[in-house]
Amino acid sequence: MGALNKEQIQFINNYLDNSNVIYADIRTEMVDHVASEIEEIINNGDERNFYYIFKDYMIENKSKLLQNNKKFLKTADKKIRKALFKNLFSPAGLVTIAVFFAVLYLAFQYYSLETFKDLLFAVPLVIFLIFGLVYWIALRRYKLERFSAVERISLPLVFIFHFFVFLNNTFFGGTAEESKMLYIILTISIILSVMVALFRVTIQLAKGYQKRFKNLTVL
Numbered sequence: 001m002g003a004l005n006k007e008q009i010q011f012i013n014n015y016l017d018n019s020n021v022i023y024a025d026i027r028t029e030m031v032d033h034v035a036s037e038i039e040e041i042i043n044n045g046d047e048r049n050f051y052y053i054f055k056d057y058m059i060e061n062k063s064k065l066l067q068n069n070k071k072f073l074k075t076a077d078k079k080i081r082k083a084l085f086k087n088l089f090s091p092a093g094l095v096t097i098a099v100f101f102a103v104l105y106l107a108f109q110y111y112s113l114e115t116f117k118d119l120l121f122a123v124p125l126v127i128f129l130i131f132g133l134v135y136w137i138a139l140r141r142y143k144l145e146r147f148s149a150v151e152r153i154s155l156p157l158v159f160i161f162h163f164f165v166f167l168n169n170t171f172f173g174g175t176a177e178e179s180k181m182l183y184i185i186l187t188i189s190i191i192l193s194v195m196v197a198l199f200r201v202t203i204q205l206a207k208g209y210q211k212r213f214k215n216l217t218v219l
Contacts, residue, residue: 003038003039003042003043004035004038004039004050008035008050008054009031009035011051011054012031012034012035012038012054013027013031015054015058016030016031016034019062019066020066021066022146023076023145023146023147023148023151024145024146024147024205024206025076025079025080025147025148025205026069026072026073026076026148028076029071029072029075029076030065030069030072033065033072034054034057034065037057037061038050038053038054038057041053041057073148076147076148080147080201080205083201083204083205084194084197084198084201087197087200087201087204088190088193088194088197092200093193093197096193096196096197097189097190097193098189100188100189100192100193101185101186101189104119104120104123104185104188104189105182105185107119108181108185120184120188123192124188124191124192124195127192127195127196128195131195131198131199134199135202138206145206147202147205147206
């Protein structure tokens with residue numbers, strides 16, 4: 001985006017922020033889109049000041065831009081899925097899966113089946129609550145930007161887990177065959193690791209956003 005300088009990109013970001021585009025990932029995609037559109041206008045020969053071009057562009061496109069944001073959601077979701085996959089299958093992510101698996105397997109060996117099932121129910125719920133609390137504190141205390149993908153992905157993970165527990169209780173009943181439990185433990189370890197990876201990705205996105213936009217203004 002060579003045609004626009006840092007102050008101008010920051011201006012677009014601030015404008016969208018003040019227009020209630022509250023999620024940083026969506027706003028990032030919108031900033032890229034608007035900046036590219038304005039650069040094209042400039043490259044096509046419009047020699048007016050940036051702010052006049054921006055004003056006319058937003059008068060014509062603001063309503064459509066803010067209302068029809070499906071493509072921005074899709075792009076943001078694609079980025080976070082890619083980041084989650086990369087994080088989950090990184091060395092740290094694989095170690096996290098192995099640690100969860102080892103801890104849960106030892107718990108299965110040590111506790112009764114009913115106690116173990118209660119543990120399976122409690123652990124992801126506790127991790128989810130910790131994630132939610134840390135995220136809320138970061139939003140309030142440290143002014144972390146909100147991310148739509150993070151807020152929409154975390155809750156379905158919990159539902160997926162509890163649905164899996166429901167299937168476990170329904171189809172496996174009171175049996176505790178080790179082959180079946182190993183499969184269950186592995187699946188739950190992956191789900192828990194996805195939650196941890198989601199936390200890591202949130203921090204990475206926040207840092208990347210801060211670096212890209214908050215420090216853009218030329219002094």
